[in-house]
Amino acid sequence: MNKRYLIPTLLFLCAGSILWLSSCKKINEATELGDDLIPPVDNITTFDTTLAIQAFNNIFDLTNDSTRSTAADEQYVGLITNDPLFGRTDAKLFFQLKPPFYRYAFNQTEPDSLLLDSVVLVLHPTNVYGDTTVSQTFNVYEIDQSSVFKSDSAYLIRKPNQFAYNNLLGTRTFFPRGFQDTVRAFRDTTPYQVRIRLNDAFGQRLLNYDSVGVNGAYNSDTAFQKKLKGFAVESTNGNAVVGINLTGANTKLAVYYKWKRPQHTAFDTATVAYFNFTSVYGAGQANIVTRDYSGTSWASAANDEVEDNQIFIQNTPGTFAKIKIPGLIGLNNRVIHRAELIMEQVYNGPTDSLFYVPGSLFVDAYDPSISKYRTVPYDLLMTSTGGANYSSFGSYPTVAKDANGNTIRRWRFNLTRYVQHVVNGKLPIYDLRLSSPSYVIETYGIPGLVTDGTIAIQPLTPVSVTRGRVRLQGGQPLNNPQRMRLRIVYSKI
Template identity: 25%
Template sequence: LDRNPSVRAYYSNEYLPVYEQELGNLTFSGRPKSKDFANDTVNTTFNSWPQHLRIRLSDEFGTRILNAAEDSLSNNYNFTRFFKGLYVTMDEVPSSSMACIYYFLLTNEYSRLTVYYHSGNSSSPQSSYKVFNVKDESGHYNVFESFNFEGTHPSLYQQVVEGDTTGGDSLLFISSLSRTASRIKIPYLDNMKSFGKRIAINKAQLVMYADTTFSDTDVLYPSVKVGLQLIDPETGALSNLIDEESNALGGAYVKADNSYVLNITRQLQEIISGGVTNKDFKLVVAGSAILGTRVVIRGPGRSEKPLKLIVAYTVLEE
């Protein structure tokens, strides 16, 4: 990196400046889920390591660290000002069908920068190495680029880029990593207030189904969980549903029928009772900041397995 991070948090579409010189590269074919653990380890001089990515950096980079001024290496603060960090990225691929996503646990005990060096005179050099571990307090974040959704499904492009959301009646696209979410409006909930009597919501569930024509659910597994957030009509700020705060929201993927069920009983009860206003919902992938998953949901206009709200209620006697 060419600049120290100046804030504690960055959005996933923010880039920090980097030097143009490449420090190292690697072409590899990963097998992170191989059951043959023994054959997937890498034998080194010092240890036998589990599955990991190892990139050989240039000697010039290591020499720069070894030749740094003494005060630059005297403590962690000075060192992080001298060595601002690394930017690890991938080359562009010819087509989206060749792309993939790998997860690397940076805070794992094996995540590190190792500098190997020789000391002593030329006739009897002593080999040694210095390890710089990536710890929990080490700053790191991910950057994602959607490339204006070029080459995506026509309905997704129409909804996101062109702003025509009529296609959402058939298909809803939600994905993680700062890409897409869906806005759900339930405008007629307030009509239940006109019943003239008190209403008790026994159960309210937002039920939706993954459209399996877009992926093989055994290979390209849909998002394991979806979630709902409330959208403030004035500011656009997001907040949790009452059901989320009581850990009752649900939203886990059910493979048997490719469904998701979100329990919004308490939220609807408060709307009907007048305790809160009826706000739009934002449908998102749970854990979207760290998980590279997505799912295509069958919209409310589909003839089979549409997105729907199921409400069971009781009209109370006065």
């Protein structure tokens, strides 16, 4: 709250102490709006009003979403085949694992001194989104040499069919749960592993490569990539996606083998060599996630020209909603103590626990003067450390109950300063956008000022793609207590 309102606010609180006691329900509702000091709603000096919302479902596509995957991001692989609200999700993972150094060699450079035991691709799982009681089948392929896959590129998450892969190296069917259980393998006893045995022919190939000469596979990173472009992992069945930490200690290619000591005739020494995802030699990665909404509730509601009673928000790559607040037009000047855009989840039964809500939502504004989206002026604020006030802005939900006692999530976005400048005639009325992005790159600042410009990547916490979706009540019907709405607590001037 502006300092110049603090003294009048305190006077209102003192003078209205009797009204406070007799109107506790209204007062509690007002102070629930946020941590700022808000006068009691007494309908004498302080009032409240609720403005209707118009909401429209829409979808991101390649023309309006440039989200790219980086190695530091949590990656997802798997297949969701039965989400009743949002349909099908297919998450594929592409990456490179490389020797620890070049020139690299196994214990002996002569191939006939090495004997393959097995070769295993190990992935480091971090979480599961979806139904863990349905089995998943992960297939591992080799990326074709003809593919454009590169180690120095960040690839779009939502652009399918970017990379060719054909050579099936291995497959594993499992239930995506119990990753915290300890796995016991040769020289490797740790939890959090998905182990996929690859075929012996591929393992023998790795042993046969040498590091001698300019064309030796282990002579340099360039030479190695000409022999092994990378791996592609996809799922052929299941109802969940698995989060993978590419940079984790348990993501590796394990080559188990025996070797002969000099002057020995028997393969008597067992060992293991690890290839890892490493930034030293620029290991490449891409996480490609595609959605199919055919036959879903979202598909039947998605029409940008018709106001929707229910709003469907899915994390990147996903959906968004356009929000209009026509009641702001002609709203006369007043002191805005609090203005909040309130929205509530519509309960969807047991599937809400499988396909849970996003960790955060985000509201921004379309500025027609620059034909771009911008952060909400005055209310979304950058911090000195490069983040933003996502918590006080309202990006994170609170737990609530609907009329039937079901546990739901509620969001309250603080638009107080924006609305104040609208009623003062200092800002136009923007169309708003509601989404669940993993990060934001857009115009930030106060329109018309020199400081107005594009912000750097600002991650929302928790940062994620792929997981999280929610169905919200739209702005209709007006008699629905869960309807999306803008509540304003104000004083007259």
